[in-house]
Amino acid sequence: MEEKDTVQNILDSAQALVQRRGYNAFSYKDVSLEVGVRGASIHYHFPTKADLGVALVRRYRNYVEVQLKRIREQGGDAPEQLRQFVKLYQSVVTEDGRLCLNCMLAADFPTLPESVAAEVRYSLECNAVWLERVFAQGSAEGTLQFRRSASEEAHAFLAGIEGGMLLARAYGTPRAFETLALGAVMALEV
């Protein structure tokens, strides 16, 4: 019965560590100290670091997908959905210096085990696809105006979001992310 808890605790701890420090700057020992089990126990649940990484990205993607689905089903107009998107990522980037998991792992990309890299690539693509649909909707309903294709605009928007997190943290002004991201939505409204 402890199993579930331990696994969840490991994932929670590891996720926070990756979001703050990246894939290469956290260790089983860090997790073990936070969770209160020995390193060997983490290997029991996640034999290799790659296994842990894959589990992390999948769980995160699942969570995000659920939230994105909810936003679409709420049925607001395109700008409102983009604002909800921003809000979601703002909640993911809590006060304590975290970045979006995918963003951090994208930075570590060339050093990631291929299995983890593939999961990250797919997660990013999911976000882009969701955004593309919102941009298409905004164009159709006349609430967003832009010159590029919906796909290009979606990728650009996502780039701005990920880059915005990076910069806001480096400047030490996490609030700046919200301003930046909501400003980007406003800039596209009709």
Place this chain on the structure above:
Amino acid sequence: MEEKDTVQNILDSAQALVQRRGYNAFSYKDVSLEVGVRGASIHYHFPTKADLGVALVRRYRNYVEVQLKRIREQGGDAPEQLRQFVKLYQSVVTEDGRLCLNCMLAADFPTLPESVAAEVRYSLECNAVWLERVFAQGSAEGTLQFRRSASEEAHAFLAGIEGGMLLARAYGTPRAFETLALGAVMALEV
């Protein structure tokens, strides 16, 4: 006489390694293998990794500043200067999976020695300030249109550039960076 060469070789090698793998995923040994001197010799020139990091960021910032000054002095209109800015960063992100040094280090931010972190923060700010001036010029000369302040627009543009690099590399399509970034310029032209 070897001295200058060795130091430059160390910096060149270390810069490429940081741009590809980040601050935490390269070692003195990696550099030593590439340069062909022993690890201890690198410590001779750069006593600690933080010293090496600071030297790296300063040299890079210097290079970028020289290029940006040149672009301003060439005196094109604002969109042209932005395109040159994109071109500069495209050249920095060569074919081999590199990212802008500041972008990589921004991702590693919480794990950086404070001395290195401060240099990165300053470098990013230099870019933002340069961009802000271009946006102000574009607004004044009527070649760029945007709704936010020049400062906000500059930070958003920079975020898009840094985030665009990250995504392009993760997708494995480095060419996408150019499309994305030049598209962002086009979207702002009158």
Place this chain on the structure above:
DNA sequence: AATTGTATACCTACATGTAGATAGATGTCA
């Protein structure tokens, strides 16, 4: 001109700690 001093740029060898991983023992509960 030969000798000594001094700085540079390396080197070998080692110290200390951590990372990721494994083997095998122990406890615990249905």
Place this chain on the structure above:
DNA sequence: TGACATCTATCTACATGTAGGTATACAATT
């Protein structure tokens, strides 16, 4: 009893340095 979860103990590899020595060059001293 047996499966599951965790432990202790250990391994190999590597990271970041430090200690101390060597080779070379270029002065200044005699």
